[in-house]
Structures are given as structure tokens and as C-alpha cells.
Amino acid sequence: MTHWTRRHFMIGSAAALLGKHAFAGSGSGNSIGIGSSDVIGADNPVVDAFVKAQPFYGVVMLGKRGKPTYVRAIGMANIEEQKPLRADTPFAIASISKWLTSVTVLRLVEMGKLDLDAPIKRYLPAHRADTGSKVTLRHLLSNASGIPNQFISMIKADRSLFTASMTTTQAMQQFCQGESIFPPGSKFDYALTNWIIVVGIVEAVTGQPFQQAMRNITLDPLKLSATRADQAYADDAATAVPYATINPPARKTDVRQPYMAAAGGYYSTADDLMKAAQAIFNQGFITPASLAQLTHIEVDSENYALGGRVKNLQIAGQTHRFGWETGRTTGYRSVLGHRLDGEDTVIILNNTDMSQKTMDEFAYSLLGASQLPAV
Template identity: 55%
Template sequence: MIDRRQLLVTGALLGLSPATGFANGPPEQDNPTVDAFVKAQGFQGIVMTGRAGKPNYARAFGMADSEAGRPATIDTRYAIASISKWLTAVTVLRLVERGKLSLDAPITAVLRDYRADTGAKVTLRHLLSNTSGIPSMFLPAAKLDPDVLTREVSAADGVKLYASADLAFEPGSQFDYALTNWFIITAMVEAATGQPFQEVVRTITLDPLGLKHTDATRTSRDLPTPAASYRGTPPARMQVRRLEIMAAGGGYYSSAADLLRAAHLVFDTGFLSSTSLRELKTINAPNDNYALGGRIRSLTIDGTTRLAGWETGNTEGYRSVLGHRFDDRSTVVILNNTGMSQRTLDLFADSLFGAAPPPAS
């Protein structure tokens, strides 16, 4: 575990400025691969690359808020959608290390009032890998009644309302990217700790990692307003609606520098125990290369297969990629707010790693 003192020492060893996180002054702003992509795709957002936690390229493109005339900067925060799942998985693994939770204990071991027939078969591991078989009743409910997205509910009530249906398949046998898996995880974290979910994430993950620009609150007196969300041609501004119960599975906002720092400290420095790190890197859903809270991707670089942690985010007009190679500790962060194709951004990230495009499916 890294405490605040350890984090300062780590920052000093990395040569990071506490204010900006950049080593030896501002990172480079010249990259022909990026320039060609931006010109061809009309990209707006942030591109940052680095190694061992040190940014070596960072540049912002376009507008964070067109109506307000606010340009994007390298410090602009964006909604990171499902990259939130990875932060949640790291938090859960920290709680497992402390004996508060167990990956292979059933839901009912923590949520005593969850239905016994399914709750005895589904484990935290199933939930974190999206293989629980518990179907999501949340999005269907929101389609029938859009006001569902404006009504805050407790995690416990959210589980009762939207995450207690009959199993759609045997736990562990299939992959289903159901948001309500993460409703149940939220309720389990709160039951195990006696604290609100976001407070737990802040206390044992975000603060120890030094992620000062990462939060599940869109508007805050302490943090800059995130980039607005746009989609379509011409780009139309989109309404962003987030309930607190959605934080674990897709509700966080962050900056490129925070994400680059998090990838390095989590994967490379011993922030997690060796057992927890192995769990974070172990694929549980082979057909989707999904581990716990994120994917493990195989990149072909110079004819050799290299493994990377690969988290992506897709919600409203926000798109994001966080890729981190395990062999050379290099990281790519891409943040976008104009609804670009996720596959286009993944392939762009591949090119920044020097990886060959994957074979066409």
C-alpha cells in the first residue's frame, strides 16, 4: 500500500512536479502521427503519451466548450465512462487486501437481503468481469421513463429496483456489459465499509494515487468544469445525466495526466499487492479479453506480441482510451468529446504504441 509519504517519494523518483505531473518541464508537442490523425479525422480532445509515469507528449486540440468559447487544454477534464470500472476494480482489490471483501464469496455473503437463489451463485469476481448473468433492468426502465435518470436512489434501493432479476445465463459462462453489475458492486462496497462508495474510492484509491482532477461530480468548486459533450455533424451539444449510483460503472471525470499517473502507479509500482495485480491482469471473459474492470489487449509490435492494460470509455459524446504496455511501461491516453468512433481511437492508440493494426474481423 502506498501512503501519502510514499506517494511523494514516488513522485520525486519519477521527477514529477506536484503541480503538473510533468517531468523536466512541459512535454513535447510535436508528433507527426498525431498531427496526421488530427488533420484526417478532425479530432478534438487530448492526446498524451508517456513512459514510467513521465509524460513525453501532451497536446490539446479544439474546443472543450464551443458555446462558451473555451478551448481544450491538457488539464481539461473529460467524462471517462467505463474507465471508471477500472478505478472501481482497483478499489475493490484494495478492499480485498484489507479483508473487507472476497472476490469469490457470493453476493449474499455481503448483501444479506439479496435474493438467495441467484445471490448464492454470483460472486464479486463475476460482477467485476461482467459475467454475472444478472440482466440490467436500469436502461429499459429509463427508456420507458426518462425521469429515471433524474431520480437519485441509494445503492441498496438501486439493486432492488434494477439488479435483482432472474439470471439470463449461468454465472461465468458469458459476457454481458450490464451497468447493474456495478450497482451491486457499489452496494457491496458500502455494506462492507459502512461508508459511501465515492468516499471509499477517494480515500483508498484516488487520494493515495494523487489523482487530484478525478471525481464523479461534474460541477465542483474545487475542480474545473469538464469539457462539454457533442455528437453529430455539425456537432450538437448533448445533455449529460449521471446518477450517483452510476459512478462505479461509468460516472467519473478525469484528466489525461491523472490517468497516465494512475496506469503507471497501479501497474508498475506495487500500489496493489502482487496477488491483486495478478487478478487485475487475469482475463476472466476470454471472448472479450476482459479481466476485472478492463481488458488485456495483445499488441503486435516489431513482430512480437506485447500485452497491455486497455480501458476505454464511451458515453454521450465522450470517448476515451487508456492503454498501458506491461513490458516497457509506456502509456497512451486519448480523451475526446465529439463522439468519435471508439474503434478509430483504439487504432490511433495502436499507432502511437507502434503496433500493427489487428487483423480485420
């Protein structure tokens, strides 16, 4: 395997500046479909250099002011059946789900149903009193609650818990009742338990299952029809199959319980993510006050805001602020980078277990950007 290095990126980026405009097709040179239409864009030598250096299968989309300017689908959605990826193929987006969940929570704040800084015991009276009286939604959405991730230790001890059918209340009782490991807001801990509790809170204040609340509050208003979290969608023949390796093909299994949906259970397409980013960051889907909350760095060491990161990138000598959403789960990797002024978007979806660092660096190169150390 050829490793993608910074030198590859610099060569690819230089080539992109010299590239001629041409048809942007799939890996075999055929046109790419978003729905029923073909996409034409500029030839992109950065992509060409990357796919020569890496065993990459996935979809790459670049956009300007919310409109795709370049799309390319590379490789197979299903290797065994020789089914090629399309630009509208759904992939697991993993932790990008947290960003969509945070938007839903902020919409509930706008409706007066939630308060980011109220103790979670207000919404979950059965939660243990000590953490319930100190931890807030803000702490949960920024992965800084201090509630320990008992899910990991319990699943290691008893694998049957992973496939056991549990309600959200049962999952909170099982995994989210540990004693605090640090004062809320003092550290970053990327714990699934934060998001199980968020699911419980959303269900408590809406009276609906979490996925239905997400659908009603965020996904349907944004017209994100290809963004879903149900297992049937994950298993659908149109959805990209996750692989550990391409040659020989070795599949991975991606199973998500309903109580895990907020943390990383959603599947989506490049087109839906492009649409969501522009609407949320630039078209007033949430209020200016909510947008300020969504993009405010809560954990400086991680550039982490609510449900995702905010990064400063340098492009052509200018500094630009980006919403930077990423996802990593079994066999899938994803990046959604969106300049907060709406000028540029990069989306990469992958079904071959690539390292997240490599995905991020690929995205920087596509933008002609370098990351600055602080926001």
C-alpha cells in the same frame, strides 16, 4: 467528413518514423499546460494526420515509464465560449471508472474485507437468494454475472427513473433483482447492473458512500486530485463539454446518478490517468497477487479481465501485453493503453462523440502497434 482508415494510420505511422523533433503545441501552435507548466515533446505526424482526417477535439498523451513524453490539446473544451482544451482539462472517462473501481475492490480484498469468490449475498443479505448465492464479485467485475440489465428496459419504459433520486439500496432493488439470463461466469454481458451491485457491496463493507470509499482507498493515496464523480465537477466550467457534432456545435447531456459511479461516473485528466496506470501496474500500489487478479483474462472472447481488457499488441515485431481501458458515454470517448512492463502509455480523451473503434485504432497507431487476435 474524411474517414480515418487503416491506410491513414500506416501513412501516419511511417511519417512518425521520419519526423523531426519540434515543439508540441496546441492546435493553434501555443504551448500546452499541465497545471502551470508547458510540455515540450517530439512532433508527432501520426497526430497531425489524424486531426486532418477527423473532426477530433481532445487531449493526446504519450508516456515512457510513467512520465509524459508528448502531450497535445486539440480543439475546444467549450465551442460556444471559444474556450480551448488544455492538457489538464477533465473529461468523462466512462468505463475506465470500472478499472479504478476494480482496484478499490482488490484493495478491500487485501484488507480482508472482501473475497472475490464469495457469494454476493454474504455482503448483501437482502439480495434475492438464487442469484445472491451463486454470483460472486469476480462475476460482477468481469461482466459475467448473468444478472439482467433491467436498468435499460425500465428507463425506456419510464424516463423519469433516470433522473429520480435513489439510494444505492433503492437502485439495487429497482434494477438488479431480475432472474439470471445465463449461469454466472458462462457469458459476457456488459450490464450496468453488475456495477450498481458493486457500489452496494463497497458501501456495505466500508460503511461509507461509494465515492468517499473510492477517495479514501484509491484516489487520495494515488494523489488523483483531478479524478472525481460528483455532478458539480461534471458541470464545472473547466470540464470539457460533450458534443455530438462540432460544426454546427450540438451538445450532449451527460448526467450520472451516484449509484452509477462505479460503472462510468468518473471524470479525470490525462495526467491523473498516466499516474494511476504506472502506480497500479508497475509501482506496487496493489500487491502482486492483486495485480495478477486485475490482469487475468476472465472472458476470453472479450479479452476482459476485471474492470477492463488486456490485449497483446505487436510493436516492431515484438509482442507486448497491455492493460487496455476504454470509456464511451454521451459525447465522450477515452482510451488508456498501458504496457504492463511500464515502458509505454497512450492516453486519448475526446469530447466529440467519436467511434470507439476509431479511438482504439488511433491509439494503436500512436504506439506503432497492431493488435494480435488472442492474449
